[in-house]
Amino acid sequence: MTSQTTGSPAAPDDPSRTWTIAEVAEEFGVTHRTVRHYEELGLISPDRRGTTRVYHRRDRTRLALVLRGRRLGFPLDEIRTIIDLYDAPRGRRSQLEYVLSQIDERRTDLEQRRRDLDAALAELETFERRCRDDLDRLGRL
Amino acid sequence: MTSQTTGSPAAPDDPSRTWTIAEVAEEFGVTHRTVRHYEELGLISPDRRGTTRVYHRRDRTRLALVLRGRRLGFPLDEIRTIIDLYDAPRGRRSQLEYVLSQIDERRTDLEQRRRDLDAALAELETFERRCRDDLDRLGRL
């Protein structure tokens, strides 16, 4: 079900399409409690139609970023400072330089993570080869 | 300070060298509480000299694995099942096949993480370029 109360037949690529909390929760595989929790922390700020939350494409974009950050193991408030960075005003030189310094910090962190990840994968594959060799030896007996 | 009470002058590559809890904590940049917590969860199992914990190279190896897993955002009990896998007996075919299936599960997870990581890095670099362009434009005014 779409949330469009207008008679229009729910164009999925309509940039003005909106979603309910149940729809976004379902779509992203989280509970509505999680979605509300992210709103409490300022990670997303859905509109309201009266008292009811109304989610736009913008909210889904941010939610996707939040969940990717979560999969990568970042704390939620750190995730907020990162994605807020993307929306931050960059009019003045000082702001731009601050944003660039933050970017650099982030990248250093992410690159460290990738090193860890690659090392873990490499060890895993070495180990797999050992196991397969053992299995072969068992087969030849 | 080394923990060797013997007269030997602390050879750092001696395979029988041991460490105190303070030394390993210092070396890995964690508190002694963290080290003990990992022991409570069965992630490491140091020897005892009387009541005092004595760490061998083996413990440091496992601790390094634990901390890398932590940097990657894995929960500690999951980390334990992973590194226990490396030490698991692989004598029988059924055991080997189980271990191999676990390896495959792990690798799938790690590869998903790498995709997330690469996407995040790519976006970060796109964003950085935009910012640098903005900065250039400001400079040319």
Add this chain to the structure above:
DNA sequence: GTATTGCTTTACGTTGACGTCAACGTCAAG
């Protein structure tokens, strides 16, 4: 001697990230 380190255990506190429950509003369907 005592005093200071450095280690130990026990145990309760904290923080992040939600889960869960109660109590209530609202709107279309029967």
Add this chain to the structure above:
DNA sequence: CTTGACGTTGACGTCAACGTAAAGCAATAC
């Protein structure tokens, strides 16, 4: 008009991963 289905706001519960404080033993430092 009542019944669901879906929404809302508190508020408390829970679990992981430690922090932290209390109280004690054991060896070196003075």
